[in-house]
């Protein structure tokens with residue numbers, strides 16, 4: 687009997703040590719990874735929202751227009767690279783004039799292709815393990831097809847919404863910009879991209895059915911949150927205004943609540959992707 691007890695005690699000591707070692711390893715991995723993670727922000731074009739009233743459920747913005755940035759991001763992680771968002775369509779690159787859509791709602795332009803922009807940090811499109819889009823609207827899928835060798839991290843409902851047989855016809859312009867992405871990892875909720883808590887996709891539906899934001903805990907002073915299109919500018923974050931063209935406005939408001947609670951819990955620095963001021967602020971932060 688004594689022998690058995692001793693054996694059990696012995697085993698439990700070993701397993702405790704193993705657990706501790708595992709926890710420490712995980713902790714060290716995350717810490718070491720953080721030191722090696724780099725973030726870059728790029729210009730995916732400019733949008734003039736000529737009818738800003740589209741960005742509220744009421745008449746608050748009637749008669750106003752606003753210039754919106756259109757950022758995309760590269761995260762270099764020891765376990766692989768991730769590109770977050772796809773900017774405006776690349777056929778705008780080299781156009782002599784900005785393009786205004788037939789409805790007159792948006793005037794758009796894009797200066798440079800993703801291939802050229804990645805060159806500035808010594809990368810090619812083949813260096814990316816993952817591509818993730820905050821959502822599948824025209825100003826976020828522009829260069830998606832270039833990442834056909836990467837794995838597309840997409841919410842399952844978003845994937846079917848934008849690739850179904852009917853979507854291929856009704857939203858052909860969008861479909862044509864994502865159709866080369868054949869390596870698909872369908873998500874149902876939040877997803878820790880590298881398994882160490884440093885880069886986490888958070889499900890925040892409403893703007894589209896499977897809209898998502900990105901949490902980055904990468905060794906900067908504070909963790910960062912990239913909003914996708916949960917908010918388009920400061921004012922609609924302050925007043926929790928949702929664009930009238932959102933897939934589901936009550937769902938958006940719920941996501942806004944969840945987002946703010948999470949941002950508070952993590953003491954995260956929030957960057958609105960369509961805000962030029964936030965674009966400039968992030969560039970400055972990353973140069974430090």
Ligand SMILES: [Zn+2]
Nearest residue numbers: 823825826915
């Ligand atoms: Zn957008």
